[in-house]
Amino acid sequence: MRKYIEFARVQMQVHAAYSAWFWANTFSVLLRMLVIYFFWKAVYSSRTEIEGMPFDSMITYIIIAMFLQMFVSGVGQELAHTIKDGNVAIELMRPYHLITRLIAMDMGDKIIHFIRGALPLGILAFVFMDIALPTTWQGGLLFLLSALMGIWIGTFFDLLIAILAFWTINLWGLEVMKEAVISFFSGALVPLILFPEWFQTVSLFLPFQAMVYVPVAIYTGILTGTEAWLALGSQIFWAVLLFVLLRILWSIAIKKVTIFGG
Amino acid sequence: MLTRYMKLYYLFCKQNLKVMMEYRMDFLLGVLSVMLQQFAGIFFVKIVFDHIHQLNGWTFYEILFIYGIAATGRSIHHIFFDNLWTLGWQYIRPGKFDRLLIRPINPLFHFIADRLQQDGFGQLFIGIIVISTAMPHLDVSWGVLEFFILVIMIIASGFIFVAINLFFATLSFWMVDSLPIVWTIFNLSDFARYPLTIYHKGIRHLLTWIIPYGFTAFYPAAYFIEGSGFEKLALLTPIVAIVTCVVAYWFWNRGLRAFTSTGS
Numbered sequence: 001m002r003k004y005i006e007f008a009r010v011q012m013q014v015h016a017a018y019s020a021w022f023w024a025n026t027f028s029v030l031l032r033m034l035v036i037y038f039f040w041k042a043v044y045s046s047r048t049e050i051e052g053m054p055f056d057s058m059i060t061y062i063i064i065a066m067f068l069q070m071f072v073s074g075v076g077q078e079l080a081h082t083i084k085d086g087n088v089a090i091e092l093m094r095p096y097h098l099i100t101r102l103i104a105m106d107m108g109d110k111i112i113h114f115i116r117g118a119l120p121l122g123i124l125a126f127v128f129m130d131i132a133l134p135t136t137w138q139g140g141l142l143f144l145l146s147a148l149m150g151i152w153i154g155t156f157f158d159l160l161i162a163i164l165a166f167w168t169i170n171l172w173g174l175e176v177m178k179e180a181v182i183s184f185f186s187g188a189l190v191p192l193i194l195f196p197e198w199f200q201t202v203s204l205f206l207p208f209q210a211m212v213y214v215p216v217a218i219y220t221g222i223l224t225g226t227e228a229w230l231a232l233g234s235q236i237f238w239a240v241l242l243f244v245l246l247r248i249l250w251s252i253a254i255k256k257v258t259i260f261g262g
Numbered sequence: 263m264l265t266r267y268m269k270l271y272y273l274f275c276k277q278n279l280k281v282m283m284e285y286r287m288d289f290l291l292g293v294l295s296v297m298l299q300q301f302a303g304i305f306f307v308k309i310v311f312d313h314i315h316q317l318n319g320w321t322f323y324e325i326l327f328i329y330g331i332a333a334t335g336r337s338i339h340h341i342f343f344d345n346l347w348t349l350g351w352q353y354i355r356p357g358k359f360d361r362l363l364i365r366p367i368n369p370l371f372h373f374i375a376d377r378l379q380q381d382g383f384g385q386l387f388i389g390i391i392v393i394s395t396a397m398p399h400l401d402v403s404w405g406v407l408e409f410f411i412l413v414i415m416i417i418a419s420g421f422i423f424v425a426i427n428l429f430f431a432t433l434s435f436w437m438v439d440s441l442p443i444v445w446t447i448f449n450l451s452d453f454a455r456y457p458l459t460i461y462h463k464g465i466r467h468l469l470t471w472i473i474p475y476g477f478t479a480f481y482p483a484a485y486f487i488e489g490s491g492f493e494k495l496a497l498l499t500p501i502v503a504i505v506t507c508v509v510a511y512w513f514w515n516r517g518l519r520a521f522t523s524t525g526s
Contacts, residue, residue, distance in 0.1 A: 024442035028449040034465070035452050042318040042460035043310060050313045173291035173381070180299040189306045194313060 007101050008108030015112045051193050056130040057220050061191050063125050065216045067118050069188040072154025072211040075106045076162035083165040135221040146215035149235040154211045156242040166253040187213030207238040271375050278378035289380050296384035320457050323399035332455050332479035334389030335419025340382030343424045349431045350439030401488045415482035418503035422478050425506035435517035454479040477502045
């Protein structure tokens with residue numbers, strides 16, 4: 001356990017060092033917030049509510065979802081690189097579990113991103129845009145729990161895709177496709193309640209809505225009471241399922257390495 | 263001289279295509295992914311318009327038209343000029359750029375011809391579909407002249423994308439890798455997917471006169487939208503394209519000189 005905490009800590013220091021990318025990221029998020037804000041302002045220019053959501057709860061949903069989406073991808077790229085350049089063979093000999101190490105590093109990453117990026121920008125959004133706090137304090141607490149689950153589900157899914165690098169030559173295409181699918185089905189762009197009926201039904205059976213929609217819907221009060229708890233239960237289900245799948249696929253993939261390695 | 267360069271570009275392209283065909287799966291996956299990504303953006307607009315009739319006075323098909331021009335213009339940049347992104351980390355940092363300088367051809371030409379980005383074809387495809395979906399719903403009688411203007415506008419849009427990226431990529435000659443800056447500026451083009459009239463005045467001026475992404479989608483589209491109020495400004499699009507390209511190329515040459523004098 002101690003060594004994994006150390007990995008997370010080192011990763012945090014690495015990130016604090018790359019400041020050009022940090023500023024680029026921060027500025028880009030700020031721009032995206034502006035585009036979103038003006039877009040929705042225009043949408044609401046001729047009406048007061050859509051599907052029962054007034055402007056401020058819509059903008060709250062969209063901005064919180066945008067922030068959360070930044071945390072639901074993981075270190076898949078890192079894993080894919082390790083696989084592609086063959087370093088995975090060496091990594092496997094080291095005295096740690098590579099997947100666990102990557103998850104630890106990812107946690108370090110995300111903590112530093114939260115503190116340096118999301119938190120200040122979030123405060124800015126609260127001050128200058130019409131973002132509301134959670135409707136109840138229980139809702140707020142449940143949101144935190146649900147957001148953590150969503151982030152885990154996203155991380156596991158990301159690693160799961162990355163393992164496919166053992167079989168495909170290039171992962172870039174898959175990564176783009178994954179991003180597109182996630183922003184589609186996870187409710188990162190618009191609350192799923194705005195989608196056509198059939199689309200909502202399909203997304204109920206996919207893990208993506210558990211990444212963004214569920215936590216943010218709890219935050220904004222779209223999901224409350226029993227519904228919220230049920231949604232949290234489904235998140236736990238997905239997290240466990242994806243984690244097990246990850247382990248299985250990983251052990252199959254590793255066998256391939258040992259065969260290649262002779 | 264022009265024929266020589268065209269012949270050279272053809273040869274470069276042939277090599278690039280061979281590589282693509284070698285990894286056919288990769289090629290298909292790349293094209294498909296970019297199409298899906300573009301489609302997500304359109305689907306988002308569709309979902310929103312299922313609940314409203316117009317966005318600040320703009321109809322669904324008008325928004326679609328703007329989006330389509332942005333996507334098609336960007337695909338020109340994506341297919342033929344994608345190498346601009348890699349100047350710092352793949353050429354200057356590993357010392358690969360010096361190689362281009364000793365060849366008897368224009369280094370910018372060589373650098374750009376080095377790669378053809380297959381994924382851009384997905385974007386081109388979606389862009390054309392979106393434009394042709396929106397076209398019949400606009401109040402325009404499409405004749406040869408209108409088509410001609412549309413094509414000019416799209417090509418101009420593509421070259422404005424190229425010029426802006428070239429300008430900021432050139433900073434790499436002084437700072438080794440300007441990718442974070444290029445990326446940040448490129449993100450500004452997100453604004454261009456929607457009518458500029460929905461934004462604050464400051465943003466509108468920035469995207470019209472300073473970093474002219476407005477001319478990559480909104481203004482050219484507004485030329486065809488009756489009563490948009492920007493028909494005249496739209497005619498500036500090709501001029502903006504030429505001016506930005508000249509400025510970017512001039513800046514590139516300055517960067518090149520700065521680079522050769524420190525690199526030796």
